[in-house]
Amino acid sequence: MWWYVAKRLLQTIPVFLGATLIIYALVFLRPGDPINSLIGNKPISDEVRQAIRDQYHLNDFFLVQWLYFLKDVLTFNPDFVGLDGQPVFEKIRNALPVTATLALMALAMDAVIGIVVGTIAGLRRNGWFDSVTLVISLILLSVPIFVVGFVLQFLFGVKFGFFPPTVGGDWTISKLLLPAFVLAIANIATTTRLTRTSVANNLTADHVRTARAKGLPEGAVIRNHVLRNSLVPVVTYIGINLGSLMAGAIITEGIFNVQGIGNLAFQAVNRGDAPVTVTVVAVMVMIYVFMSLIVDLLYAVLDPRIRYV
Amino acid sequence: MRLSRRTRLAGVALIAAGSLTLAACGGGSDDDKKSEGGGGSTDSIISVYGTNPQNPLIPTATNEVGGGDPLDNLFSGLVAYNTDGSVSNEVADSIEANGDSTVWTVKLKDGWKFTDGSPVTAESFVKAWNYGANPANKQLNNYFFYPIKGTDEVGNTEKGSDTVSGLKVLDDTSFSITLKEPESDFPLRLGYSAYMPVPESAYDESGKITKAYGDAPIGNGPYKLTKSGWEKNKQISMEPNPDYKGIHKPKNGGLVFKFYNSTDAAYTDVQSGNLDVLDQVPPSALTTFESDSGVKAYNEPGSSFSSVTIPERLAHFKGEEGELRRAAISMSINRPEITEKIFNNARTPASDFTSPVLDGWTDKVPGNEVLKFNADEAKKKWADADKIAKWDGKFEIAYNNDGAGNKEFSEAMANQIKNTLGIDAAPKAYPTFDELRTVVTDRTIKTAFRTGWQADYPSMLNYLGPIYGTGAGSNDGDYSNKDFDKLIAQAAATKGDDRYKIISEAQTVLLKDLPAIPLWYQNATAVTTTDLKDFEFNWKQKPDYYALTK
Numbered sequence: 023m024w025w026y027v028a029k030r031l032l033q034t035i036p037v038f039l040g041a042t043l044i045i046y047a048l049v050f051l052r053p054g055d056p057i058n059s060l061i062g063n064k065p066i067s068d069e070v071r072q073a074i075r076d077q078y079h080l081n082d083f084f085l086v087q088w089l090y091f092l093k094d095v096l097t098f099n100p101d102f103v104g105l106d107g108q109p110v111f112e113k114i115r116n117a118l119p120v121t122a123t124l125a126l127m128a129l130a131m132d133a134v135i136g137i138v139v140g141t142i143a144g145l146r147r148n149g150w151f152d153s154v155t156l157v158i159s160l161i162l163l164s165v166p167i168f169v170v171g172f173v174l175q176f177l178f179g180v181k182f183g184f185f186p187p188t189v190g191g192d193w194t195i196s197k198l199l200l201p202a203f204v205l206a207i208a209n210i211a212t213t214t215r216l217t218r219t220s221v222a223n224n225l226t227a228d229h230v231r232t233a234r235a236k237g238l239p240e241g242a243v244i245r246n247h248v249l250r251n252s253l254v255p256v257v258t259y260i261g262i263n264l265g266s267l268m269a270g271a272i273i274t275e276g277i278f279n280v281q282g283i284g285n286l287a288f289q290a291v292n293r294g295d296a297p298v299t300v301t302v303v304a305v306m307v308m309i310y311v312f313m314s315l316i317v318d319l320l321y322a323v324l325d326p327r328i329r330y331v
Numbered sequence: 332m333r334l335s336r337r338t339r340l341a342g343v344a345l346i347a348a349g350s351l352t353l354a355a356c357g358g359g360s361d362d363d364k365k366s367e368g369g370g371g372s373t374d375s376i377i378s379v380y381g382t383n384p385q386n387p388l389i390p391t392a393t394n395e396v397g398g399g400d401p402l403d404n405l406f407s408g409l410v411a412y413n414t415d416g417s418v419s420n421e422v423a424d425s426i427e428a429n430g431d432s433t434v435w436t437v438k439l440k441d442g443w444k445f446t447d448g449s450p451v452t453a454e455s456f457v458k459a460w461n462y463g464a465n466p467a468n469k470q471l472n473n474y475f476f477y478p479i480k481g482t483d484e485v486g487n488t489e490k491g492s493d494t495v496s497g498l499k500v501l502d503d504t505s506f507s508i509t510l511k512e513p514e515s516d517f518p519l520r521l522g523y524s525a526y527m528p529v530p531e532s533a534y535d536e537s538g539k540i541t542k543a544y545g546d547a548p549i550g551n552g553p554y555k556l557t558k559s560g561w562e563k564n565k566q567i568s569m570e571p572n573p574d575y576k577g578i579h580k581p582k583n584g585g586l587v588f589k590f591y592n593s594t595d596a597a598y599t600d601v602q603s604g605n606l607d608v609l610d611q612v613p614p615s616a617l618t619t620f621e622s623d624s625g626v627k628a629y630n631e632p633g634s635s636f637s638s639v640t641i642p643e644r645l646a647h648f649k650g651e652e653g654e655l656r657r658a659a660i661s662m663s664i665n666r667p668e669i670t671e672k673i674f675n676n677a678r679t680p681a682s683d684f685t686s687p688v689l690d691g692w693t694d695k696v697p698g699n700e701v702l703k704f705n706a707d708e709a710k711k712k713w714a715d716a717d718k719i720a721k722w723d724g725k726f727e728i729a730y731n732n733d734g735a736g737n738k739e740f741s742e743a744m745a746n747q748i749k750n751t752l753g754i755d756a757a758p759k760a761y762p763t764f765d766e767l768r769t770v771v772t773d774r775t776i777k778t779a780f781r782t783g784w785q786a787d788y789p790s791m792l793n794y795l796g797p798i799y800g801t802g803a804g805s806n807d808g809d810y811s812n813k814d815f816d817k818l819i820a821q822a823a824a825t826k827g828d829d830r831y832k833i834i835s836e837a838q839t840v841l842l843k844d845l846p847a848i849p850l851w852y853q854n855a856t857a858v859t860t861t862d863l864k865d866f867e868f869n870w871k872q873k874p875d876y877y878a879l880t881k
Contacts, residue, residue, distance in 0.1 A: 054766030060385070063768075063783060064394060065474050065797075065804030067485035069466035077469070106385040107392075107545075108563070116564045180603045180625075187599045191565020191590055279596035281383075281564040288592075292733065293385075294765060 023322070023329075030315045034308065041307045042300050043088055049296040050084035056105055056294035078105060078297070091300060104290065104298040113286060113298060114305060120193045121275070121282035125267040127195070127202035132209040133260050139210075140217025140256075141249065147222045155218070159211035171204045171277040188279040201278040205271060209263055216259055220252035227251070254324050261317030265310030377863070377879045379608040380597045381588030383564060387545020390527035391463030391470040399524055401567045401588050404876055405550035406527035407577050409437060409456070410518055414878075416688055416789035416870035418519055421577045422451055422528070422551070424504075426521070432513040432824060439504040444574045445530040446555040453506040455528035461494045462540065463525060472525035474804055475787070478517065480509040485804060513824035520788045553579045553877050554586060566590055579877040582865070586876055601626050601858050607881065608863065610873055612856040614735040617675040626858040632679045633855035633872040634686045635785040636794060638847040639728055639744070642808040645779070647722060655716035657845035658701050660726070662709035663751035664744055666702070670851050673739045677856050681849035683838055685794040688870045691831035692791065698842035702849055706751045713752050726756040727778035731767040737781065740850075771807050782807060782847060789870040791834050795819055799846055810846035 057071055057080075074080075079087045094102035094110075102110050143152040162170075178200060179187025185200040224230060225248060233243045272284035283302060290298035321328045384398030393402055409423035420426065424438045443451035462468055464476040466487045477486035481496030488495050497509035510517060520526065528551060533544040547560045554569035561567045567588040571581040589606060591597040594613035600606035602625040612620045612628075621628045643649050647656055666680035679687070682694040682702055716722070726748060730741040741758035748756040759778055761767040770776040784805070786793045796819050797803050801811040818837035822830040855872035865878045 053769065054761075054763055055769045055772075056765060058768035058772065059763070059765035061394060061471055063785070063805065064471075065485060066471060067466060067473055067483070067487045069485075069487050070469055070471070070473055073466060073469045107387055112563065175599060180599060183603065186605065187603045188591075188596045188605065190600075190605075191562060276592050277596065279591050279593070279600075281590060281592070285592045292763065294763070 023319075027315070027319070030318070034311050037307060037311055038304060039092075042091065042304050043085075045300045045303050046084045046088040046091065046296065049294065049299060050087065052294060054294060056080070056296070059293050060105060074105075087296065091297065094297075095301065095304075102297065105293060105295040110297050110301050114283070114301060117281060117283045117286045118305070120189075120198075120280055121268055121271055121284060123193075123195065124198050124202050124205060124271060124274070124280060124282065125264055127198055128206035128209070128267050129260065129264050131203060131206040132213050132263065135206075136210045136213025136260075137217050137253075137256065140214040141221050141252075143214065144218040144221025144225070144252070145244070147218070152218070155214060159214050162207050162211040167204065167208060167273050168277060170207055171201075171274060174200060174204055175277060189281075190279055191281050193280065198280075201274050201280060204277070205267060205274045209260075209267070213256060213260060217252060217256050220255055221248055224248045224252050250324060254321060257320050257324065258317055261313050261320065262310075264313045265306065268306055268309055375584035375880065376587060377583045377585070377607045377876070377881065378587045378589050378605075379874075379876065379879075380594070380606060380610055381567065381590050383590045384561070384567075386471065387540075387542065388548045388561065389470070389533075389540050389545050390459065390524050390529065391468075391472045391475075392545070393524060394471045397590075400873065400876075401561075401569070402524045402527070402548070402550075403873075404552055404554045404569060404586060405548055405556065406524060406552040407443075407550070407575070407579075408523070408527050409439075409521040411578055412522045412789060412869060412871075413578075414867050414869050414875055416690055418522060418789075419578055421522070423518075423521075426518045428515070428517075432515045432517065432826070433510050435508045435510070435517055436501070437506055437508065440576070441504070443551055443576055445528075445532075445549050445551050446572055446574065447530055447532055447549045449530050449532065451528050451530075451551050452503050453500045454503075455530060456526070457498045457500050457506050458534075459527065459529040460498060461488070462529070462534075462538075464488045464495050465493055468539070475520070475523065475525040477804070478510050478512070478514055478520075480511050484802070512820065515824055515826045515830065516790045516792060519790045520793075523787050525787075551575075553577065553581050557585070564590065579875070581877045582880050583877075598858065601860055604860055606860070608857065608859045608866070608874060608879065610855075610857045612677070612858055616858075617677050617856070620856070620858055623858070625861070627861055627863065627866070629857040629859075629866060629868065630677065630854055631868060632687045632852050633868065634688045634789070634870050635783060635853040635872065636681065636684065636686055637678070637781065637783045637850045637853060638681075638684075639779050639850060640782045640808040640847040641779040641845070642774075642776070643810065643846070644774075645777070646724070647716070647720060652716045652719040654844065655712045655719075656722075657848065659709040659712040659716065659752060660748055661701050661845060661848045662703065662705040662712070663748045664848070664850070665704040665747055666851055667704075668747075669740055669743050673743055674736060674851075677854045678851040679854060681851050684799075684841055684847075684849055685791045685838075686786070686852050689789055689791050689794075691828065691834065693831075693835065696835050696838045696842065698839045701842055701845070709751050710753075713754075722754060724755075726754055727759040728756070729759045729761055729767060729770075729776060729778045729780035731762070731764040731781075732760045733763045741781065744850075774809075780807075783853075791831070792819065792823060795834070795837060795841075796823070799841060808846050810844070812840060812844055815840045815844075 057074055079090050100109060104110050139155055143155040146152055175187050178184045186197050189197045230247050233247045271282060272288050275282045275284040287302045382397035385395050386392045386398055388398055388402060390402060390406060393399055407421045410418040411421035412418055422439055422443050424440045427436050460476060463470045464473050464482055464486055474486035476482050479495055479497040481489055483489055500506045530549050533540045535541050547556055553572060553575050555572040557568040557570050559568050570585040594611055595615055597606055597609045598613050598616050601609050641648050670678040670680055682699050683696045685692055728741050728745055730737040732738055745756040745758045771780060784794060784798060798805045799810050800819055801816050815837055818833055822833040825833060855868045859866050863881045865880050866874050869875050
């Protein structure tokens with residue numbers, strides 16, 4: 023198994039190089055001059071413009087810019103700055119914890135609510151609980167996240183005052199509860215339906231019938247034989263979600279004013295700030311890669327037939 | 332075995348989840364206590380909308396509002412702006428001109444100190460300005476030094492020199508500024524943040540302003556940074572500066588610039604009392620904010636000016652034909668309809684090239700009837716132009732899609748032109764502001780395009796010279812008219828109210844040539860919590876932060 027892990031970790035190297043190279047090429051191909059968004063409508067002297075362009079290697083071909091980027095990243099250069107002159111690593115260090123917390127909270131809500139409700143619905147399929155769950159999950163899936171976000175923010179934040187309506191720079195877990203729930207909503211619906219179908223399928227499987235036939239108590243049958251087998255696809259979905267939750271947080275972070283990584287990426291892209299954009303995206307790609315590795319390893323725990331050698 | 336391990340795991344997970352919930356509750360109450368604060372003293376701290384500054388907080392490096400608003404409160408310049416746009420001497424005791432307003436001698440008041448205790452001297456200004464003008468220092472505001480002798484046409488120190496030859500320190504408390512051209516309203520500029528003094532401690536041995544200074548600037552203004560100061564991604568906190576001697580003495584206990592990703596989130600915070608002041612209402616709330624009982628609303632004409640620039644190099648827009656076509660286009664635009672329907676009256680139709688908040692402004696500039704919607708006259712002028720040379724092709728208006736309302740107004744305007752003149756007119760989108768600005772600055776743009784101006788200091792001349800003067804830095808349409816240049820120079824050399832008459836004449840020239848078609852003045856809109864008092868816009872469309880109380 024360790025060899026498998028090492029192999030997977032080694033694979034991250036080409037993924038990192040490839041992803042950053044592609045993004046550098048894309049930022050390079052983007053028309054417009056990022057210096058123009060730095061200066062607004064005001065004039066700037068050619069000398070100053072040139073000095074700034076030199077500082078960020080903007081006159082070089084993107085391959086050269088990319089090599090400079092690699093050098094800065096691999097040496098953890100503290101002077102590696104974005105176009106705004108602020109250190110990139112510091113920006114990410116400031117923004118990553120809140121987004122990671124937000125995504126993990128959303129993931130926890132998604133897993134707990136989704137699996138519990140999905141299992142109940144699967145065990146009592148076609149009953150009233152199942153039908154109600156189906157309708158609710160369809161609604162949750164079809165309403166855009168910003169609608170849910172603004173409505174919940176208005177109701178629970180402004181109107182009733184249960185939660186602070188925005189998070190801001192000094193975030194706490196309690197402030198993140200509402201945005202995490204908003205972020206989790208669409209996923210909860212999918213997790214529920216996935217669990218429900220999986221549980222329903224497994225209920226009719228041969229090994230479950232055997233387990234029942236040999237007289238195991240119903241609780242043990244459900245726990246050991248139904249749930250365990252049903253969770254393989256669910257775990258895949260939830261695990262891969264963490265990556266997309268981090269990336270998909272842009273809208274939620276905007277609504278609830280979370281100063282996180284999504285917001286950082288959004289502003290960097292808008293400004294054409296290549297150093298920040300590329301680093302943020304690289305971080306997201308890496309998180310995605312590591313999450314899928316963890317998911318793969320979890321399979322072995324859930325299903326002993328899966329062995330990594 | 333396996334079962335028990337999993338059971339254990341589940342147990343751990345349950346405990347973890349439980350403690351997370353507990354931590355959440357604990358965190359909540361702690362936090363509430365902190366933000367409520369210890370009673371009386373914190374009540375008078377005003378929280379205001381801000382964005383994370385894009386540059387180190389150095390006066391000559393900061394040119395956007397995220398850093399500019401905090402800087403304006405941390406520094407005091409030679410003059411300070413009053414709420415009505417007039418100026419009073421601040422650090423300057425006197426600013427005297429010679430006979431033709433080309434040499435200005437500045438005397439400083441005694442006893443001004445930076446918050447690190449060092450005195451504010453003539454050197455504090457001159458050294459900072461030399462630093463700003465030196466292109467090696469990459470300061471974005473260097474064009475502010477352009478009027479001073481010893482800089483080139485964009486404000487760099489002249490080649491091969493580290494200092495601006497027009498700046499001379501006379502003694503500790505006085506210095507002289509020699510200008511390239513006469514400029515009677517030069518002192519009006521000097522309250523802008525690019526002209527602020529910087530203490531000796533800002534520079535390192537090599538004479539560069541340090542990163543540490545940019546993170547925590549030491550100024551001489553009404554406020555100073557608190558211990559926590561600029562917390563990246565979070566806020567900038569400041570408290571009154573006890574040594575401050577100027578005219579903007581803080582009436583509150585401090586300011587906190589809270590950073591937001593969007594004005595929408597900030598608006599929600601004002602509604603729920605978590606933010607005291609939001610100085611720009613988000614587009615989504617423009618129809619409702621004035622009737623929202625949860626906030627106090629403000630809406631009045633402001634100082635930024637919007638226009639559409641039609642470069643002369645476009646076919647059919649030169650000479651007499653061009654004049655007729657420009658007038659026809661201008662008269663085809665129904666400004667009141669657009670400002671009402673699209674901007675919900677958060678814009679005011681323009682009647683000149685400047686702004687109603689300025690001293691000397693009038694809506695009676697001769698020739699401004701060309702800015703009124705008049706379909707018949709527009710058709711007639713267009714037909715007259717066709718007699719000179721037949722119109723062919725398409726009239727396009729370029730806009731950047733990342734600004735709120737740009738798409739809507741460009742479409743509406745194109746439609747009005749199309750309907751009135753019966754020509755093919757259409758908006759043309761550029762995704763981002765910098766893409767539009769790139770084709771504008773390198774002159775590859777083949778269409779008309781939207782332009783705007785936010786003045787640097789409250790002077791009508793700042794709306795005219797830098798934009799329409801021959802060869803001026805922001806003259807995007809390459810307009811050139813000797814009469815206009817002459818009138819601007821004459822107005823710049825004239826003291827007192829006499830200059831307003833000359834400025835009117837200069838505007839009449841513009842109204843005839845229409846290098847840009849004036850559209851509207853952007854209103855200043857704001858909301859505050861209901862208990863906030865003494866909110867008033869200054870000429871910059873910003874509240875006078877020092878005066879806010881609650």
